[in-house]
Amino acid sequence: MSQDHSEKQSEQKEFHETRRGFLKQSTAMMALALTPPIVLKAAEKDEAIAALFEKVPVSMEINGKKQQLSVEPRTTLLDLLREQLALTGTKKGCDHGQCGACTVHINGMRVNSCLTLAVMQEGKKITTIEGLANGEELHPMQQAFIKHDGFQCGYCTPGQIMSAVACIREGHANSPEEIREFMSGNICRCGAYDNIVSAVLEVKQGGQKV
Amino acid sequence: MNPFSFVRANSPKAAIDAVSKGDNSRFIAGGTNLLDLMKNGVMQPEKLVDINNLPLKDIQLSKDKLHIGALALNSTVAADNQVKAQFPLLSQALLAGASQQLRNMATVGGNMMQRTRCSYFYDTAMPCNKRQPGSGCGAIGGVNRMHAIFGASDKCIAVHPSDMCVALVALDATVLVTGPKGERKIPFADFHRLPGDTPEKDNNLGKGELITAVEIPNNPYTKNIYYLKVRDRASYAFALVSVAAALELDGNVIKSARLAMGGVAHKPWRLAAAEQSLIGKTATEENFRVAATVAMENAKAYEHNSFKLQLAPNSIVTALLKATSV
Numbered sequence: 001m002s003q004d005h006s007e008k009q010s011e012q013k014e015f016h017e018t019r020r021g022f023l024k025q026s027t028a029m030m031a032l033a034l035t036p037p038i039v040l041k042a043a044e045k046d047e048a049i050a051a052l053f054e055k056v057p058v059s060m061e062i063n064g065k066k067q068q069l070s071v072e073p074r075t076t077l078l079d080l081l082r083e084q085l086a087l088t089g090t091k092k093g094c095d096h097g098q099c100g101a102c103t104v105h106i107n108g109m110r111v112n113s114c115l116t117l118a119v120m121q122e123g124k125k126i127t128t129i130e131g132l133a134n135g136e137e138l139h140p141m142q143q144a145f146i147k148h149d150g151f152q153c154g155y156c157t158p159g160q161i162m163s164a165v166a167c168i169r170e171g172h173a174n175s176p177e178e179i180r181e182f183m184s185g186n187i188c189r190c191g192a193y194d195n196i197v198s199a200v201l202e203v204k205q206g207g208q209k210v
Numbered sequence: 211m212n213p214f215s216f217v218r219a220n221s222p223k224a225a226i227d228a229v230s231k232g233d234n235s236r237f238i239a240g241g242t243n244l245l246d247l248m249k250n251g252v253m254q255p256e257k258l259v260d261i262n263n264l265p266l267k268d269i270q271l272s273k274d275k276l277h278i279g280a281l282a283l284n285s286t287v288a289a290d291n292q293v294k295a296q297f298p299l300l301s302q303a304l305l306a307g308a309s310q311q312l313r314n315m316a317t318v319g320g321n322m323m324q325r326t327r328c329s330y331f332y333d334t335a336m337p338c339n340k341r342q343p344g345s346g347c348g349a350i351g352g353v354n355r356m357h358a359i360f361g362a363s364d365k366c367i368a369v370h371p372s373d374m375c376v377a378l379v380a381l382d383a384t385v386l387v388t389g390p391k392g393e394r395k396i397p398f399a400d401f402h403r404l405p406g407d408t409p410e411k412d413n414n415l416g417k418g419e420l421i422t423a424v425e426i427p428n429n430p431y432t433k434n435i436y437y438l439k440v441r442d443r444a445s446y447a448f449a450l451v452s453v454a455a456a457l458e459l460d461g462n463v464i465k466s467a468r469l470a471m472g473g474v475a476h477k478p479w480r481l482a483a484a485e486q487s488l489i490g491k492t493a494t495e496e497n498f499r500v501a502a503t504v505a506m507e508n509a510k511a512y513e514h515n516s517f518k519l520q521l522a523p524n525s526i527v528t529a530l531l532k533a534t535s536v
Contacts, residue, residue, distance in 0.1 A: 053213055066326070073216035073258070096246050106470050109285075109314040115242045115316060120260055163311065172310070184445035185309020195237055 032173075062087070063131030071118045078102045078113040081128060089129040089158045093187075103126050103159035110166035112136035112185075129158035130164065140164050140208045146201035152190035160186045164200045164209050173204040195199045211248050218260045222388055223421055228259045230390050230418030237420060238262050240282055240315040242308075243324040251334050251339055252325075266319075266422055273295065274428055280319030280386075280421040284374065285310060287318060297412045299456050299468075302437035303377035309446050313353075319421035322375060322385070322401065325412065326368035327448055328357070336522055340409040353401045355514040356450065359522065360475040366409030367512060370402060370477050371448050377437060379453040379478040380470035389419030398424070402477035409476070431456035431468060436532035438525055439472075449473035451522050453529035458494065464488045464497075469505070469530075474522060481505040484526070493534045495527060502526040 055070040062085065067162035071080055078095070081087040081104070090113060093101030097115040099183070104113045105127040132139040139160050151157040163186045167173045179200050180193070188196065203210060219225035229235045233259040238244055247253040266279040272303045308316065330336045330348030335536035348358055349367050357367040375398075383398040402413050415421070434457040441447040452472035458465040463506035467488040469481040473521060476483055484505035491497040502523035511519050 010310050032465060056216060072213065074211040074213055074248075094248065097242055100309065103311055110311050111315050112242070112311045115240075115245050115312070117216075117238075117241065117245065117258075120238070120241070120262065122218075169308070170310070181445050185311045 007010060010172065045078040056119050058119050058122050061125045063126070063128060069118070073119050074116065075118045075119050076114055077104070077106075077116050077121060077126070081113065081126075087128050087130055091155055091158055093156065093159075098187070099159075100163060101154070101156050101159040103162040103164060103186065105166060108166075108169070110163050127162075129162055132161065139165070140203050140206065140210060141199070143170075144203045145196070148195045148199040148202065149192070150199040151188070151192050152194040156186060156188045156190075160188065160196055164196070164203070167200060168204050168210050173200050179204075211243075212254050214248075214255055215257045216260065217257065218230070218263060219256045219261055222261075222264055222266075222422065223262065224419055224424075225259050225261050225502065226389055226418045227293055228257070229420075232257050233420040233504050235259060239317040240283075240312075241320075242287070242312050242316050243320065245480070247325060247332075250332055252332060258524070261420070269293070276426045278318050278424045280423055281316060281317045283285075284308070284321060285313035286320065288313065296428065296432055297381065298433075299381060299431060299435040299437060299454055300374070300426070302435070303373045303415070303452075303454060306437055306439040306449075306452065307373035318374070318424055320486060321372055322421060322424075323413070324371060327371045328368035329353070331368060332339050340405070340412075343408075343410045350512065353514060354512040356394060356448070357362070357512055357515050358475050359509045359511050359518045360471075360479055361404040362363060362476065362510070363405045363407065365407055366405035366476065368405070368409070368476060370412075370475065373437070373439060373449065373472055375402070375453055375478040376454045376470045376472035378424060378426070380456060380468040381426050381429060381431070382468075384505045385421060386423040386425065387415065387419050388422050389416055391416070394421075398478075405476045411474075429456075429468075430458045430466070433458055434533045434536060436529045436536070438529040440521060440525055451518055451525045453525045455526070455533045457488075457527035457530070457533050459493060459534070462492045462494075464491050464493055467501075469501070469526065470507075471522065471526075474509075474518065475481050483507070495531060498527045498530040499523075501530070528530065 057070055057071055059068045059098050081090050090104055091101040093099035095114045097112045102113040103110050106124050141164050167182050173179050176197050217228055229237055233423045234255050236255040238258045238260050266281040268279045269282055269290050270277045272469045277286050284304050288301045294301050328349055329404045330338045331340050336348040339347050340347055347366055357368050385396040385398055385401045385482040387394050403411055436455050438451050439452040441449055449472050454470045456468040469485050484501040506523050509519055
């Protein structure tokens with residue numbers, strides 16, 4: 001009986017090992033099947049594949065602070081800000097340049113941070129929503145958004161505010177119609193557009209430096 | 211996004227060498243379309259060559275032409291005082307495209323190189339002869355509301371998405387190119403291609419060739435111009451149909467005309483015969499309607515875009531009326 005038991009254990013062990021081996025092997029094969037041709041081709045040479053994933057040094061100034069960074073070439077500026085630097089004020093909406101939630105300023109110009117690579121920002125000055133306020137004092141556009149209720153869920157708001165500040169600096173906020181046209185790259189699914197236009201118009205008409 | 215290697219080029223020659231060496235290397239300028247396509251797996255380059263450091267950003271007006279460097283930003287060109295005064299059609303067309311955020315990244319050369327927004331091209335689960343030659347066309351017999359009514363083939367009915375290019379083809383621009391075999395000039399109308407049997411080729415650039423500039427000859431179209439864009443929402447959408455219209459008027463008589471359409475063909479679509487039909491005529495709605503009818507010869511619709519057969523001529527008439535009444 002004890003022998004039986006021992007044989008059974010041994011069988012189980014063998015089965016277990018075989019099963020584990022099979023799973024391991026099939027997982028590896030699955031991974032191989034799912035690996036894009038570009039990686040497979042590169043895998044012919046270890047050096048080539050290492051180069052593809054190698055991090056590249058890049059330095060930029062973010063919200064007034066100089067940063068020496070190391071990023072994979074495929075990292076977007078948005079992912080660098082959110083994932084590597086924990087600047088999560090900048091939002092990821094569509095990740096395809098269609099919604100404007102990721103709007104930041106690069107050298108003073110508003111852009112979609114989801115459609116530019118971090119490695120392309122060498123020597124650039126980046127401003128995110130975190131860099132807009134003056135210490136504890138909100139930026140006039142932030143105050144205006146609160147006053148005019150320029151949001152509901154708030155997810156698009158950082159992008160809206162960064163875009164709105166640039167809109168005034170560019171000289172594209174002279175009428176509600178012009179604001180609507182030049183803010184059209186920022187989608188608000190709650191539909192706070194009327195209040196956003198009011199906020200932008202008030203800051204523009206207030207004549208404050210933005 | 212698939213991994214890729216990245217290099218920064220400091221001279222056009224270095225950029226061309228870097229792209230010519232690899233089988234699947236691409237220049238990157240603004241990246242607004244390329245990175246979008248890479249995220250979707252539609253394009254999978256092994257190497258990106260960043261050309262943003264190249265000295266190709268200048269906008270210069272000389273006595274016979276406007277020279278625009280390939281890396282000039284769409285927003286910079288649209289806001290340039292010389293462009294607004296001498297080539298307002300180009301400024302209007304640029305402002306009709308994308309959003310200010312995208313125009314702040316997108317370059318003139320990159321705008322020309324952007325790919326179609328055909329949903330079958332973008333969806334890697336679907337057949338598309340442009341993305342994967344020989345796989346078939348999902349749009350023919352599929353959902354083809356946005357698609358071509360001119361110059362399509364049984365391989366591809368996609369349209370070119372640019373607004374800027376519609377103005378440039380109307381204004382007889384020339385594309386300056388440099389590559390492994392030296393420099394050459396390509397008339398704008400010959401830059402983009404019709405799909406034919408090779409829809410995977412959007413344009414006539416050779417391997418490793420780099421756009422360095424676009425030049426527009428000086429012209430009399432400084433006042434009576436209009437860029438009309440008809441789309442599904444008031445702003446920030448691709449054209450169902452767009453029209454670039456420019457008239458040279460002597461009183462109410464048309465001395466010359468320039469007309470081109472977007473959203474109707476695989477390339478920006480110049481309406482040469484319609485332009486000819488306007489010369490010497492008075493600028494009236496009746497004559498504009500005749501020109502629009504001429505423009506629509508050989509138009510062919512598919513299941514969901516037959517509305518363009520009416521929308522296109524109506525848009526031509528509207529654009530010409532707007533150009534006349536400024």
